[in-house]
Structures are given as structure tokens and as C-alpha cells.
Amino acid sequence: MFRVLGRQHPTIRRLRVLRRDPARRRAESVLVAEGIHLAQEALATSRASVELVVLSPELGRTEEGRRLIAALRQSEVRCFETSDSVIQSLQDARSAQPILAVVRRPRWPPDSGLETAQPGALLAVAHGIQDPGNLGSLVRTLHAAGGTACFVDPGCADPFHPRAVRAGMGSMLRLPVLSEPTADLLPRLRERGIALLGADAAGEQEYQDCDLARSVAIFFGGEGRGLPPELLAELDETVRVPLQSGVDSLSVGAAAAVLLFEAARQRSATR
Amino acid sequence: MFRVLGRQHPTIRRLRVLRRDPARRRAESVLVAEGIHLAQEALATSRASVELVVLSPELGRTEEGRRLIAALRQSEVRCFETSDSVIQSLQDARSAQPILAVVRRPRWPPDSGLETAQPGALLAVAHGIQDPGNLGSLVRTLHAAGGTACFVDPGCADPFHPRAVRAGMGSMLRLPVLSEPTADLLPRLRERGIALLGADAAGEQEYQDCDLARSVAIFFGGEGRGLPPELLAELDETVRVPLQSGVDSLSVGAAAAVLLFEAARQRSATR
DSSP states (O other), rough: EEEOOTSSSSSHHHHHHHHHHHHHHHHHTTEEEESSOOOOOOHOOTSSEEEEEEGGGGGGSSSHHHHHHHHHSSSOOOOEEEOHHHHHHOOGGGOSSSSEEEEEEOOOOOTTTTOOOOEEEEOEEEEEEOOOHHHHHHHHHHHHTOOOOOOOOTSSSSTSSSHHHHHHGGGGGSEEEEEEEEEHHHHHHHTOEEEEEEETTTTEEEGGOOOSSSSSEEEETTTTTSSSSHHHHHSEEEEEEEOTTTTOOOHHHHHHHHHHHHHHHHHHHHO | OOEEEOOSHHHHHHHHHHOOHHHHHHHHTEEEEEEEHHHHHHOOOHHHHEOOOOOOOOGGGSHHHHHHHHHHHHOOOOEEEEEEHHHTTSSGGGGGSSSEEEOOOOOOTTTTTOOOSSSEEEEEEEOOOHHHHHHHHHHHHHHHHTTOOEEETTSSSOOOSSOOOOOOOOTTGOEEEOOOOOHHHHHOOOOOOOEEEETTTTOSGGGGGGGOOSEEEEEETTTTTTHHHHHHHHHSEEEOOOOOTTTOOOOHHHHHHHHHHHHHHHHHHHH
16 A cells, blocks of 8 residues: 555645645646546656655545556556545645645746747737636647647736646646746747737627637736736737627636637638 | 624525525525626616625725715615625635625526527527536626527536626626426427537537527536437537547537637628
């Protein structure tokens, strides 16, 4: 069996700190993946490496969990056990999982995702998105639509927050997710000829009329307020999704799905 | 000023029960709207009526809150005050709001949203969606895309759960959101000639190739598992959103946004 750790064991304490402290997650360059599905993804992804796993007896109570335990025994990953209540105390109460994995974040070469040869870059830039779950969903949708990288301004939630990682469903491990102040990013994108588009409820073009098959970065603003006018003024174009009258905005997740899959559609049509 | 209610006042106790008990919300035919934006929406929507409002001193600390208090004073709505800590105890800790409104749910005539004259019905059917926030987002996206009604199978979360209402951003008050077992709904839709489409990652048609300008009901399954095979077998067609290789599914919110806005696009093109 695996070594059993108590509530005050240094590894459990470290997990407690990693859960609440984005600076510590960043300094250690790790993320905490919660649950069977994410743990499997982390084990299967060559770009990320699993540093250690903590599981609870609950994991052995399902067939899927027992298969994962067997796979972990065959692997070289350091595994520890703790009680169900300790593992729950390390997570959101609403849907605690029987396994946590500390995963080293993938390292990406400089300028990953900024390629402009056809099919060129399809970037999402998050600016002011406060909810980690919304950020995770954006990364998942971008990945599914064939996006090449996600940039996250420091004014957003931490894209490696446990809830973001969970909503991202493993996409954090496969797609470059890069923290960079929007002000620094703009000249880098301009230099490469990547079109800068703002998603805005009052945008000048309808999304279907916008060329999304070229290399583009689509900027998404925060819940409620959207992109700040100073930033919109710096972008090349603004795009909107036309809404039923009486509705004043879409959620950032829905707007991103519509725009990014329109980009995917245009790209597959021109291939 | 408004009458101040203590933690054990019957109205506060009732709010506590309404928060946790879907059966009580249903029996009373009410929903609890949290926050300034939703309270404003409820006051402005003629279909819904605000039964009472409870607010805390926190509300008077913002300009927007003070404007709402002034509007409430002019209105006939029964208003009560309670402490910040009591109002917080009636909500999710993560983002407690300084105002709660008990709102009578809108009543809809029978067969609301099932019209088949052009532009015909655009329905979403939720089957097995467990997260109230996902259900609320689906209703919001459907409303924004010009949908006509949302049906919710009893195996889903309660669409009038406070988190669903919050994610729905007022759309629950403006669009028919109807609880009905999928098994009863199918013959009613068939009788009217409404096409029954299942959103499925392995669907037979790509979504752009599917005629969504006719009267359609799009069925969306739960997080993770999607629609059950028995139900898929009963539908007329299945549609998929093509995904980047290596990604096996979209979130229900993203899939709904892509499909419903494709319907909106086809409908505006044929008008």
C-alpha cells in the first residue's frame, strides 16, 4: 500500500498552501489536478510531469479508481494516501475528489502559438476575467476549436487555480497558457502581423463578416464589464455576436465559443 | 428606513428554506434573485412580480445600491433590512450579494414557445445537466440567440436554484423555462412537427450542415456523459461540433452557444 500521511504532514501542508496561494503555485511552477479524469490526463501527457499523487480510500471504491491505482503502482510516480476528510479539506467542498496530483506545468518554447504560417495563430487573450472557472472554460473551448495559445493578463484570476484547471479538463496541459501583461503582448503581436480583435457587445462588425482565417488574437473582457475602452481603442477591429433584443450581453464562455468555432469553421473551409 | 429582521424572523427562515429546498421553491412558485442586477431585472419585468426584498447595510455603500434603494422606496414592493452577516448566511459564501428578492415565477400559457410559424420554435431541452450554473448559462445563451423556450427534465438540477438564476442573468424571467419529463415532451414535440436533434460529440452531421432554421428542439446532455443512447435513438437527427483531435468533448455551455448561434445565423439569413 501507499504511505499514509496525516493532516500535518509537510506534503499535506504544502498542498494546503498550493490551493490558496497563486504565488506559490507560480514559484513552484506546478498546478494541482483534482479528480480521476485530470490525474489520468496528467499521467498521459508527455509535456507535463506528475510530481506526486495523494489519494484517499474513496478512490478504491469505484472500478475506474481501482484501475487508476493499478496504473499508479506500475508507474514511477510518488504516491501517498490520506484520509477522505483530509483530502476533502484540500479542495472545494462542493465536489471534492478522491485524488489530487501535483503536476509540473508544461514548459513552452518562446513564442509558442504565435506562428503565422497557414493555418496561422488563433489566440485568445483574457483581460479582466475574474472567475477561475470561466478562465478554465475559455482554455478548454480554445483548445477544442484548434487555438494555438491563450494569454492571460495578470488582472485575471490565476489560470492555474484549481477550479480553472478543473474547468479546463486537461487543456492546461496541452495548450500554451501564458501569463503576460496585455500591454507587453500588444507590440509582440503587432510585430508579427497578427490581427488584434476585441470581442465586444457593441463591436463594429458581426462575427460572421470578420476574417478569422488569418492569424488573429481575440481579446475577451471580464464578466459584466467587458473590455475597457482604452484597450478596445488599441485593437485593430471589434467584433460582436448579434443578440436578441432585450439581452445586453453574452457570458464570456458563450461569446468565446461562438467566435472561436466560427474561426475553426472558416479555417476548415479555406483548407 | 425599512423594518429590520433578525436571524430567526419567519421571513429570514423562509429564505433559508427556499435556498436549500427545490420542492419548496416549486410549491410556492417563486425564485430567489440575488444581487443588484437581478433585483433590477425582476422589478423591470412585467411577467414576474417581486413579492418582497431583503437588503443589508452593504447595499447603501455603492452609488448603484443607493439608486436601487430609492427606486424601492418609490415602489410598492415590501422591503426589509437585515444584517450583512445574516444576508450572507442566506447565500453561497463565495460571492454573497447585499440584496435578495423573492420573485414569483412568470406564468406561461400552455404550449408557450412551441409555435411553428416562421420563424418557428427554437427550443433547448436539458437532460441530465447536474450543475445549476450550467443550466442557468444554457437559458441565458438560448435567450440571447432568440430561443423560444427551455425544457428541463426532472433528472437535471433545479433551473430555479439560486446559482442557476444568477447564471441566467434574468433570462429565467423572460423566457419560458419549463420542467417536464423528456418522455412526455417527445410526443408533444413530434405531434407539432418540431425536429428533434441531439447534440452529441459523435453526432452524424456537422452542425453547419444541419437545417436549424426550421422548428427545432436541440437536446443537451449532462456534463461528462452527454445524452443517454436510449434517448439519442429516439431523436430524429444528431449533430456534432467538430473538435480538434485530442479533445473529446466540449462543455455543454460551449456546445449550446455554437449550436444555438448557428440557428440564429441561419434564421437571420433566411428572413
